Amino acid sequence: MFDALIQFVRDEYQSDEFIPLHAPVFRGREREYVLETIDSTFVSSVGAFVDRFENQVAQYTGSARAVATVNGTAALHVALRLVGVQPGDLVISQPLTFVATCNAISYLGAEPVFIDVDRATLGLSPRALDNWLEEHAFVDDDGLCRSRADNKIVRACVPMHTFGHPVEIERLVEVCRRWGVALVEDAAESLGSLYRQRHTGTFGAVGTLSFNGNKIITTGGGGMILADGALGARAKHLTTTAKQPHPYEYVHDEVGYNYRLPNLNAALGCAQMEQLEQFVQDKRALASRYEAMLKGGSLQFVREPEGARSNYWLNAVICQDRAERDALLKATNDRGVMTRPIWRLMNQLPAFAHCRHGDLSIAQWLDDRVVNLPSSPTGMQA
Numbered sequence: 001m002f003d004a005l006i007q008f009v010r011d012e013y014q015s016d017e018f019i020p021l022h023a024p025v026f027r028g029r030e031r032e033y034v035l036e037t038i039d040s041t042f043v044s045s046v047g048a049f050v051d052r053f054e055n056q057v058a059q060y061t062g063s064a065r066a067v068a069t070v071n072g073t074a075a076l077h078v079a080l081r082l083v084g085v086q087p088g089d090l091v092i093s094q095p096l097t098f099v100a101t102c103n104a105i106s107y108l109g110a111e112p113v114f115i116d117v118d119r120a121t122l123g124l125s126p127r128a129l130d131n132w133l134e135e136h137a138f139v140d141d142d143g144l145c146r147s148r149a150d151n152k153i154v155r156a157c158v159p160m161h162t163f164g165h166p167v168e169i170e171r172l173v174e175v176c177r178r179w180g181v182a183l184v185e186d187a188a189e190s191l192g193s194l195y196r197q198r199h200t201g202t203f204g205a206v207g208t209l210s211f212n213g214n215k216i217i218t219t220g221g222g223g224m225i226l227a228d229g230a231l232g233a234r235a236k237h238l239t240t241t242a243k244q245p246h247p248y249e250y251v252h253d254e255v256g257y258n259y260r261l262p263n264l265n266a267a268l269g270c271a272q273m274e275q276l277e278q279f280v281q282d283k284r285a286l287a288s289r290y291e292a293m294l295k296g297g298s299l300q301f302v303r304e305p306e307g308a309r310s311n312y313w314l315n316a317v318i319c320q321d322r323a324e325r326d327a328l329l330k331a332t333n334d335r336g337v338m339t340r341p342i343w344r345l346m347n348q349l350p351a352f353a354h355c356r357h358g359d360l361s362i363a364q365w366l367d368d369r370v371v372n373l374p375s376s377p378t379g380m381q382a
């Protein structure tokens with residue numbers, strides 16, 4: 001079973017060895033830029049590559065400002081602070097996400113609320129969100145969205161663009177605006193993905209990216225906050241220990257974070273950004289070959305949603321049932337082709353099992369069926 005698929009993957013990567021889910025590709029000026037930081041001694045919190053990397057990402061995404069951070073989780077943490085999340089607040093997200101989204105909510109003493117995803121996008125459903133708010137929330141005289149049950153403020157909503165496929169972000173913007181809930185986009189997986197020609201991560205008040213080793217581009221570890229000029233300036237201040245600019249005095253005007261991306265990592269990022277569009281094209285071409293190969297079989301290939309351009313960060317299939325999913329995972333991993341199921345749903349993790357949630361039947365349905373396939377860029381192996 002699944003012999004044809006395994007052979008297809010081996011042919012794509014021209015390898016008889018272990019094939020990972022996603023490996024970084026360094027075919028540009030990575031070595032040159034990284035050596036430049038070493039030769040100059042500017043490897044740490046000061047150096048030109050950080051500014052350059054931030055400008056490259058701002059330009060590529062069309063964001064007014066981009067602020068680099070040590071990782072995507074740190075970017076989310078600060079993004080949520082920027083929109084005013086406080087202890088005791090409720091923050092809506094989806095059960096189908098990486099744990100970082102919910103960890104960041106918890107760091108601020110807030111509590112995630114899980115709302116179901118859509119089958120077509122794998123991301124937060126604007127209809128399910130609106131329905132949940134209709135049933136469980138009200139807008140008070142100050143325009144704050146509050147839980148009917150205990151008056152807690154529903155401060156923010158964090159949809160995630162799963163595997164690079166954009167959610168219905170314009171509808172989510174509309175629902176959040178109507179309810180007075182701040183929108184923060186977890187675009188960690190969707191650098192290079194567009195919704196109606198506009199880059200994911202630029203629709204909400206704040207967006208965040210990740211450059212972890214398994215993402216479409218990497219800085220080793222790293223992240224980015226996307227925001228407008230004013231929030232961007234605030235993000236820079238908070239992520240650099242809230243230090244007031246001064247030639248030699250050290251004055252910090254509030255509790256900040258040491259979340260700045262080191263210049264060494266930013267150097268890698270600059271070289272990776274130069275190849276990003278090529279990675280996206282390569283991954284989109286691989287996705288269409290997967291789709292053609294799987295056509296007519298029992299595994300249903302997950303396509304980009306209507307009106308969106310996905311970066312196809314991770315290719316995915318939907319199996320007929322949990323038994324087929326388990327058989328696919330076993331057959332491929334036994335033979336050195338790495339595949340994996342989706343993350344354990346957030347509402348099932350010990351840290352978040354007590355959190356409130358809406359009906360999660362689509363997320364549960366996907367949990368029984370989704371498998372990710374090897375997705376590294378193929379056309380650029382050394």
Ligand SMILES: *Cc1c(COP(=O)(O)O)cnc(C)c1O
Nearest residue numbers: 071072073098100101188210212
């Ligand atoms: C990768 C990722 C993050 C951030 O992860 P870091 O490892 O902290 O950079 C956040 N959310 C999602 C959905 C991710 O996939």
